[in-house]
Amino acid sequence: MTTIGEAARALRSGSTTSRALTEASLAAAAALNGDLSAFVIIDDDGALEAAGAADDAIAAGRDLGPLMGVPVGVKDIVDMAGLPSRCGSPAYDATPAGSDATLVRRLRAGGAVIVGKTATHELACGVYTQPVSNPWDLSRIPGGSSGGSGAAVAAGIVPMGIGSDTGGSIRIPASLCGTVGIKATYGRVSRAGVAALSWSLDHLGPLTATVEGSAAALEVLAGPDPLDPSASSRPVPPYSRGLDRGVDGLRIGVLHGPPVEPMQADVAETFAASADLLGRQGAAMVGVEVPELEHVMAAEFGIVCPEAAAYHRDLVRSRPDQIAPFIRTLLVAGLVMEPEHYFKALQARRAIADALRRVFDQNRLDALLTPTLPATAVPKDADDLHFGTSTEPAGAAYVRTTAPFNLSGLPALSVPAGFDRDGLPIGLQIAAAPFDEETALRIGACFESVAGVSGRRPPVSAPGPGAVD
Amino acid sequence: MADGAGRSVELVAARLRDLGLDHPSIDPAETAADLADRIAASASLDALVAAAGGPDPTAFDPSWPGETRD
Numbered sequence: 234m235t236t237i238g239e240a241a242r243a244l245r246s247g248s249t250t251s252r253a254l255t256e257a258s259l260a261a262a263a264a265l266n267g268d269l270s271a272f273v274i275i276d277d278d279g280a281l282e283a284a285g286a287a288d289d290a291i292a293a294g295r296d297l298g299p300l301m302g303v304p305v306g307v308k309d310i311v312d313m314a315g316l317p318s319r320c321g322s323p324a325y326d327a328t329p330a331g332s333d334a335t336l337v338r339r340l341r342a343g344g345a346v347i348v349g350k351t352a353t354h355e356l357a358c359g360v361y362t363q364p365v366s367n368p369w370d371l372s373r374i375p376g377g378s379s380g381g382s383g384a385a386v387a388a389g390i391v392p393m394g395i396g397s398d399t400g401g402s403i404r405i406p407a408s409l410c411g412t413v414g415i416k417a418t419y420g421r422v423s424r425a426g427v428a429a430l431s432w433s434l435d436h437l438g439p440l441t442a443t444v445e446g447s448a449a450a451l452e453v454l455a456g457p458d459p460l461d462p463s464a465s466s467r468p469v470p471p472y473s474r475g476l477d478r479g480v481d482g483l484r485i486g487v488l489h490g491p492p493v494e495p496m497q498a499d500v501a502e503t504f505a506a507s508a509d510l511l512g513r514q515g516a517a518m519v520g521v522e523v524p525e526l527e528h529v530m531a532a533e534f535g536i537v538c539p540e541a542a543a544y545h546r547d548l549v550r551s552r553p554d555q556i557a558p559f560i561r562t563l564l565v566a567g568l569v570m571e572p573e574h575y576f577k578a579l580q581a582r583r584a585i586a587d588a589l590r591r592v593f594d595q596n597r598l599d600a601l602l603t604p605t606l607p608a609t610a611v612p613k614d615a616d617d618l619h620f621g622t623s624t625e626p627a628g629a630a631y632v633r634t635t636a637p638f639n640l641s642g643l644p645a646l647s648v649p650a651g652f653d654r655d656g657l658p659i660g661l662q663i664a665a666a667p668f669d670e671e672t673a674l675r676i677g678a679c680f681e682s683v684a685g686v687s688g689r690r691p692p693v694s695a696p697g698p699g700a701v702d
Numbered sequence: 703m704a705d706g707a708g709r710s711v712e713l714v715a716a717r718l719r720d721l722g723l724d725h726p727s728i729d730p731a732e733t734a735a736d737l738a739d740r741i742a743a744s745a746s747l748d749a750l751v752a753a754a755g756g757p758d759p760t761a762f763d764p765s766w767p768g769e770t771r772d
Binding site for chain 2: 419530532535550553554561566570577578579584642
C-alpha cells in the first residue's frame, strides 16, 4: 500500500486507479487479518462502490481533495450508516447505525474509500485492544484504544485509519506501531456520531504512514459542525502547505521530570537524540519542567470516571456482567462517587492547562517535545512495565505522557523516532499551542525527513512500498 | 453518603442498591477498595487546587484567550 501522498499523486497522474488501490487494500486486509485482527468489519462491496465513484470523479476532472480514492479504515466506535458500531464490547449488538458520523460524511464527501471498521479496546477505554497484534511483533500489543487502526496502517493495509483519543488513544498505537498520529486541538474535529468515553476529553483524528498524510487527512476531517457544540468554527488552514519550511528559528521545549520519567533506557536515548537532531536543524531547544503534570493521572481519571459512567449508565445498570472488570469498576465508581471529586478534577485540569500555557509563554515556545510514551510495546500477557527497579501498570504508564494534552486540549502529534533493542518502534510527541497544528506538523515533517527512521517495514505487512515509507 | 476511605463495605453495598447496581458481577468489597483508591487520588489534587473556590471548571475551552500566535 502506498502513502496518502503517493496515492493522491498516482491517482491524479493516471498511473493507478482507486479500484486498484482498493482491491490491493482489501486483499491485504483479507490476507493479514488472521494474524493482526485489525479489522472487525471488512466492507468489500461498499469499498468497491466508493472506489468506482472516485474513479468516475477523477475521470470527470473533479478533485474532491487529498483523500479522493484513498482506502481508509474507521474505528468501530464511529457510526457508519448500515454497519453496526460495536465499540469492542459484547454489550453492543449488531444493529446497524442509522446515519453516518460527521467525520464519515466528511470522508465520503472527500471521496475517501472506507474499506472497513477497525478494532477498538472495549468502549475505547484501554491500551491493549485485544485481540489485535502488533505488526512488529505479533506477541505484543498494538496499543489502544485505536489499536486496530494502528496495526492496519503500520502493516500497510490502509494508508490512514481513524482513531479516537481520550488519554492518548491515537498517539499510543501510533507510537507502539510506528505510525504517525495526530490529536488535534479539542473541538477541531467533530465528535458527532461517535460513541463517547469522556465528552470533555474525547478527540478524533487520523493515524497515517507519514506526516504529510496526517496533514492531508486533517484538512478533510477538521471543521465546524452544528451537530457538535464543541466543534470550533475557526477556519481550517491548509495543513499540507508549509510542511517543508523546516524548524530554523523555532523554539521547542524539551520536557523533563514528571510525567516523562521514568522511561526505558532506549526511549530516553532516542528522545535525547531526537531533540539533538531538531536542534541541529536550527531549532532552539529549551529544557523545561512542568511540576503540575505530576497530577495528570489523578485529574485524567477523575474526569474520565464520572463522564464515562454518565454516558454508559444504562449499560452498567442493565448488563454489568458484559463489561470487562477493569472498565466495570471504573463505571461503577463514577456513579457512586460524590460530584465534588469530579469538579475538583476539572479544576485540576484548568490548573494543568494554565501551567502548560505558562511554560509556553515564559519560554516563548512554539512547541513542546516529549517521548510519546515512556516504553515500547509490552507482551500481550504482561500487565506491568518495568523501569529499572520500579514497576508500573502498563495502562497507567502508557497514558501519563499523552494525557496532559487531552486535559489541556492542545494539539499533539506522534511521529516515529526510532527503535528499541528488540526492534520495536519508539515515538516522539510534538505538542503545540491551541489550534496551531501547523507548527506541530511542520516540526514533525522536518524530523521525519532527517531522522532516518523511514523505510523500515514491520515483519507482518502488505506487499508494496511499505507503510512507513 | 459522605465519601471517605473508611466507608464500610455495608455502606457501599447500600449505596449500590440505591443506585440500582446490586448485581452479582459488582462486588461491594472490591468497589469499596476501588473507591478508597480513587478518593485518595482525588485528595492528592488538593496540592493543585484550592480547598474551596478556585477557578471555574466548567465550559472548558482549549484556546488561550487574547493571544494569537500567528
